[in-house]
Amino acid sequence: MASMIGSKVERKEDKKFLTGKGRYTADINFANQTYAYFVRSPHARAQIKSVDISKASKSKGVIKILTGEDLANDKIGGLIAGWKIVSQDGKDMKVPPHPPLAKDSVNYVGDHVAVVIAETLEQAKDAADLVNVNYKILKAVVNTSDAMKSEAIYEGIDQNLCFDFGLGDKGKAEEAFSKAEKVVSIDLVNNRLIPNAMEPRASIGDYNPSSEELTLYTTNQNPHLTRLVLSAFNGIAPEHKFRVVAPDVGGGFGSKIYPYAEDAVVAWAAKKIEKPVKWVAERTESFLSDCHGRDHITHAQLALQKDGKITGLKVETIANIGAYASLFATVTPTYLYAPLVLGLYNIPVAFCNVKAVFTNTAPVDAYRGAGRPEATYMIERLIEKAAKELGMDRAEFRVKNFINKFPHQQCLVHNIDSGDYSAHLNKALELSDYKNFEKRKSESASKGKLRGIGFSTYIEACGIAPSAVVMSIGAGVGLWESAEIRFNATGNVSVFTGAHSHGQGHDTTFAQIVSDKLGVALENIELIHGDTDKGPFGMGTYGSRSLAVGGTAIVKACDKIIDKGKKVAAKMLEAKPEEIDFKSGEFVVKNSNKKKTIGEIAFACYLPGQYGEIKSPLPEGVEPGLKETAFYDPINFSFPAGTHICEVEVDPNTGETKVVTYTAVDDFGTVINPMIVEGQVHGGVVQGIGQALYENAHYDKSGQLTTASYMDYAMPRADNFPEFKIAYTSTPATSNPLGVKGCGEAGAIAAPPAVINAVVDAINTEISMPATSEKVWDALQNKKSNREAA
Amino acid sequence: MQEVRLEVNGKRISKDVPDQTLLSELLRDILNLTGTHIGCDTSQCGACVVHVDGKSVKSCTVLAADINDSKITTIEGLSQNGKLHPMQEAFKKHHGLQCGFCTPGMVMSAIDLLKNKKNPSDQEIRDWLEGNICRCTGYQNIVAAVKEAANKS
Amino acid sequence: MKNFSYHTAKNIKEATKLASSKTAYLAGGMTTLPAIKLRMAAYSDLIDIKKIKDLTGIKVSGKTLKIGATTKHADVASSKEVKKSIASLSSLADGIGDPQVRNRGTIGGSIANNDPSADYPAACLALNANIHTSSRKIESSKFFKGMFETALKSGELIQSVEFQIPEKSCYVKFPNPASRYAIVGVYVAKFKSEVNVAVTGAKSYVFRCEEIEKILSKNFSESSLNSLNLKTSGLNADIHASADYRAHLILTLAKKAVASCK
Structure with missing residues (x-):
């Protein structure tokens, strides 16, 4: 049997999806x-x-209306932040209570106040219109940059500051900067995104x-x-009386890693009324109440020698985590972000400070890449700017500073096992x-277009x-x-995994490994x-971890x-176990x-x-059955890396920017199914672009989500x-026997700086994300008027 | 109530439905054809695309009563005797789907494209799929699948 | 969706008889149905007018092109008569929404709705269209009255839209990357005695840009617009585009339209 590793195998799960037989929760x-x-x-x-629910309760078809007070009476607990971050001053992070239905205050548009349960959805909506909530409207804190200067949203959380986190050696970093021959700085906004599975x-x-x-x-x-969390x-139900099923799931991208208020409320309500309760989000509800992603403001500085060698890095970031601390909200801008600010460069000293702030906006949590896109955007924009200021070719400048010996212990956290x-x-x-x-650039110029490469x-x-x-470092669970x-008697195999596939193709890739x-x-x-009643406890799918872990x-x-x-x-073949080789599905006695x-x-x-023809005595001490369970705790992270190069064309008349070519070369270590991996890259790159x-x-000034x-x-x-042009290089990971590194987030991490570096190259002036037509046009106008003024 | 008579995937049906019933609701909630998905409220995402008399429409924005006596084809009606439609086959071969949620609408839309244009260019395929949003695939393998289906038909 | 009663009208008389201030006509339903779904609109009755034979079809007679109210965008886009008489109208129809919207949406529905960024209203103004209704003929210059507002009276039904065939014309749209509606769309139509320039997306409703028309009437060339600066007062400013940018786009698209006029 030929090796399945590295084979382009068509997906086992496709047929059901292509024939409309997928079974999603709403189905x-x-x-x-x-x-x-x-x-x-x-x-x-x-x-x-x-x-006041009195009027609504009388509305046609209403079965039950539940509020924050009912929730408190039933002692249903709040949603939690799953990762404790400690501030630089040694104090624990501060988080406000997050009840699944608000009782005393609401803190973002879309926050949950009550649930109406009715015989039909229309009846529930009609009754919801009649629920009379008397609000005292307060001034909203919306802006990331103003949050610390604004009135405190929660009592006891001064400056709306969740934590003030530091990573690295501040003193040494300052010293590197005082000795620096050249300092390059950059100010960046990492725009807030809505995952939109x-x-x-x-x-x-x-x-x-x-x-x-x-x-x-x-x-x-x-x-x-x-x-576990619920x-x-x-306190919704004890674990042994509680089954959670995640059937076919139509994309997640991080936004579905954790339970939401609706999960808690629907489960609690179903138990209360002893009837199934179904809730399906309308898209606008998704926009308002799915956790959002990114939303950083960053000032970063790079210390350099004249010859282009990097000697230090300082990063200051404000991360907006929205109205409440969602499950992975606190780890995303800290341990998933700060260690990665070094990129793949040999930077001897660094310090990264992250202040996480609360605002009256939807909670922000992990979104494809979670922290790493923000880190990569920062360092890759800064690197490109430094190369330009030093007058060096940006490829050469990078090579000069690349880590080139492995394993490499970085100055912050990670020990990188392999790479090239x-x-x-x-x-x-x-x-x-x-x-x-340059040739392509002049061709574009002859059509009146500005071309840039990033x-x-x-x-x-x-x-x-x-x-x-x-x-x-604060995680509430092990990962x-x-x-x-589980071998069945007739020789086929059921494989249970704690990971969850919602587009990644595990049904196929994992089967390839087993095969x-x-x-x-x-x-x-x-x-x-995807069913807690079937397989053993697992930790789910996110952070490009499913294959590696x-x-x-x-x-x-x-x-x-x-x-x-x-x-x-050995028993059946009358040999010793150590004389048996296993290869391609056969146990063979050596020689x-x-x-x-x-x-x-x-x-x-x-x-x-022994029974008639059957002669299969087991050796003494060996239990019947063929079923094995393994729990694997990784010895290290894995470190995918790669180079993405983007070319854009800008129409200076309108500012319209188009990606004209995009090249991605990634090192994911061993690739099990190149077709699936390529699909992950395509999808990630599109989210990044x-x-x-x-x-x-x-959000507008009053905190209304206008998008x-x-x-x-x-x-x-x-x-x-x-x-897109896609290719791979490969240095297998040493931290797992497959040599795999993970591929799900790479595109979303690599693409934003590649694109923006290309736009900046084309228009020769700074621009923020998203580089909309108007923003690009505006930047070009400002450049023109500055030139005219000079 | 309205009596709605339709031919759905080759089968004649007749149902009494409330006047405001959308085609997508008739398919999903009454006929249990849940392959047609709902991904938005503004007729933008295209997860609900089906064919009405051979033309692709967004079933979330069509009243069931409005299309009386039409022939409806949904994703469930494409494969014949267990054999996938060439478009379904091409999506499988080229990994044109990941989570599968947008896939039914995407496939139905792509089939309509090939009715209108036998050998579309990459750009024509991309333009046609303007009304179908996919968050997983980055579209590249969808374009490849549609090209393959075009070449085969 | 909120309850309403659905009716199919066999003819115009039946349709108008059923109509009241609480009802709406249903053609493609591309705007009406989402609005009801999102509870932004509610009606007691929807009167489906698609079965009325007189309301559909495309006809060229002499100097005009007449399109029935329930003619779908896809049919206008693919019509040989439209391509031959006013090619720009064919490409406008081909650029509305997406293929599925074009398979359902109708010209009458688009005009009656008068969305500030819809395409057809610009065609009406640029091509001196007359809107024929169940009770009268309305010049398009008097038809579009404000945001989502027209001269139609309660129960009045659009039957057809009659466009004047220009010497040459072109419509250029700069779409919103989210909705794909026009951030700005400019329709330039050159007639023997006049040049019309209609703009959609830039104000609360479609308008003719007299400053550009004046210049182009004297000198129908792209370069003649080079020294013009448009005022930004009255132009829309929202999260998608500022007034300045819209003013700039009007001019840029107008130039492009002049250059591409056929």
């Missing part, structure tokens, strides 16, 4: 189900003086009064953790035909991560992963995930199967042709004895892009 219905509709705050910040969030609670079991069907990337912190940064840079230079760029050489830390490490390989390890045909392997757990479970198989085969297939071994394990040129979540539909929030569409 699930129960005979006696009721419909939930949330009464949401129309104000960014207000006190709730009273909630195409499947809007949905939850259905279903309570079984006889078994007292509660089931929550939800659009989630992480069902076990969701159950159980342990919200010049390799992907050189390949990208070649693929993008960098040497002929680079991004990025690194990310994926495969999060060693539990001991993450828990020592291992589980797998279970490769155990020599079982792909069609005889079924991957099962979850895939490794599968490898470990396969190894256990092989070990047991060897013992059984002989005596062998048993893994199917025969599985059969023997389930029929351990989306951030750079089109997407922006905008709350596809009419106003610019989603990237097919006609926005050229065909």
Whole structure:
């Protein structure tokens, strides 16, 4: 059997999706189900003086209306921040309470005030219109840069400051800057984004009064953790009486890693009324209440020698985390951001300060890349600016400062195990035909267009991560992963993983690993995930971790199967276990042709004895059955890296900017399924270009989200892009047996600086994201008037 | 109530539905054809695209009563006797889908394109798919799939 | 969606008889249905006018092109008569919304709705259209009255739109990257005795830009507009574009339209 690793295998899951047989949460219905509709705050910040449901309760079809007071009476806990950050002064971060239904105050437009449960959705909506909430409107804090100067939103949280985090050696960094021959600085805004998975969030609670079991069907990337949090912190139901099912999920991008208020409320309500309760978000609700991403303001400085060698880095960032501290809100701008500000450069000293602030906007949490795109945008914009100011070629400048010996202990946190940064840079230079760029630039000029080229050489830390490490820096849970390989008696295999696939193609990639390890045909392997009642506890899918961590757990479970198989085969083949080799699905006695297939071994394990034709006695002390579980805790992060090169053309008459070519060369270590990996790169790059040129979540001064539909929030569409050029280099990871590094976030991390560097190159003046037509036109006008004035 | 008579995926149906019932609601909630998805409220995302008398429309913005006596094809009606439609086949081959949520609308829209234009260029494919938003694939493999389906038909 | 009663009218008389201030006519439904869905509008009854035969079709007679109110954008875009008589109108229709919107949306619906960034109103103004309704003929210069506001009286139904065929014309749209509606759209039409320049997307409703018309009437060339600076007063300023940028776009698109006039 040929190796499955590295094969372009068509996806096992495609047929159901292509024939309309996918089963997403909104597709699930129960005979006696009721419909939930949330009464949401129309104000960014207000006190709730009273909630009057008397009129609404009498509305047709209403079964129940629940408010924050009911929630408090039932002692349902608040949503939690899952990662404790300690400020520079040694004090713990400050977080406000986050009840799933607000009782005393609302803190962003879309905040949850009450839920109406009715026989039909229209009835629930009609009644929701009649819920009379008496608000005392307060002045909203909206702006990231003004948050610390504004009135405190919460009592006891001065300056709206969640934490003031520092990483690195401040003194040494200052010293490097005092000795620097050249200092380059940059001021950046990392624009707020709205994840916009195409499947809007949905939850259905279903309570079984006889078994007292509660089931929550939800659009989630992480069902076990969701159950744990809803159980342990919200007190919805004890874990052993609580099942969370995340069926087919239509994209997540980070926005579905954790339970939301709606999950808690719908599950609680279903138990309360003993009827299934279904809630499906309308797109506008998604815009208002899905967690947003990014939203940083950064000032960064690079210390250099005249010859272009980097000697130090200082970064100051304000991260807007919105109205409440969502589950991963505090780790995203700290440990997922600050260690990565070094990029893939050998920077001897650095200091990064991050102040996280509360504002009256939707909570901000992990969004594809989570912290790493912000770090990469900062360092790659700064690097390009430094190269320009030093008059050096930007490729040469990068090579001069690349880390080139591995393993490399960075000055902040990470110990990078492997990489070859010049390799992907050189390949990208070649693929993008960098040497002929000037020719293309003059061709564009002859059409009246400005052409620019931009680079991004990025690194990310994926495969999060060693539990001991993450828990020592505040993580509320360990970040291992589980797998279970269950051979059935007839030789086919059920594989359970704690990771969750919502587009990543695990059903195929993970099956390829099992097929490769155990020599079982792909069609005889079924991957099962997304149901807390089925597989072992797992930690879900995010941070490009599924393959590096979850895939490794599968490898470990396969190894256990092989070990047991060897013992059984030895008995059956009358040899010693150490004399058995396992290869391509067969247990073979060394230097002989005596062998048993893994199917025969599985059969023997389930029929351990002699009965007619069956002769499969198990060795003494070996349990019947063939099922192995493995929990894998990684020894290190993995470090994908790569070079992306973007070329843009700007129409100076309108400012319209188009990406004309885009080249991505990535080092993901070992690639299991190149077709799937390529798809991940395409998708990530489009989200990254989306951030750079089109997407922006905008709140007005009063805290109203003015981009709350596809009419106003610019989603990237097919006609926005050229065909991308994709290639790989490979230095396998040493931290896991597969050598894989993770590929899901790379595009979203690498693309924004590549695009903006290209725009800046084209128009020769600074620009912020998204570089909309008007902004580019404006920048060109300002440049012109400055020139005229000079 | 309105009596709605339609041929859905080759099968004649007749249902009494409230006047305000959208085609998408008829398909999903009454006929249990949940392959047609709802991704927005403003007729922009295209997850709900189906064919009405052979032309692609957004089923979330069409009243069921309005299309009485029409022939409807949904994603569930494309494959025949277990054999995938060439467009479905091409999406599979070229990895034109990831999470699968936009896929039904995308496939239905792409099939309509090939009815209008036999051999579209990359740009024509991208332009046509303006009304279908995908957040996963970056569109590149969708374009490749549509090209392949065009070449094969 | 909120309850309403659905009716199919067989003829204009039946349609107008059913109409009241609480009803709406339903053609493509591309705006009406989302508005009801989002609870931004509510009606007691929707009167479907698509079965009325007289309301659909495309006809060229002498100097005019007449398009029935329920003619779909896709049919206008693909019509040989339209391509031959006013090619710019064909490409305008081909650029409205997306293919699915074009398969349902109608010219009458677009005009009756008078969205500030819709395309067809600009065509009406630029091409001196007459709007034929169930009770009268309205010149387009008197038809568009304000944001989402027209001269139509309660129950009055658009039957057709009659465009004057110009010597040459061109419509250029600068779309909003989110909605794909026009941030600014400029329709330039040159007739024997006049030049019309209609602008959509830039104010609360479609208008003719007299400053540009004046110059182009004397000298129909791109370069004649080079020294013009448009005032920004009255122009829309929102998250998608400032008034300054819109003013600049009007001029830029007008030049492009003049250069591409066919």
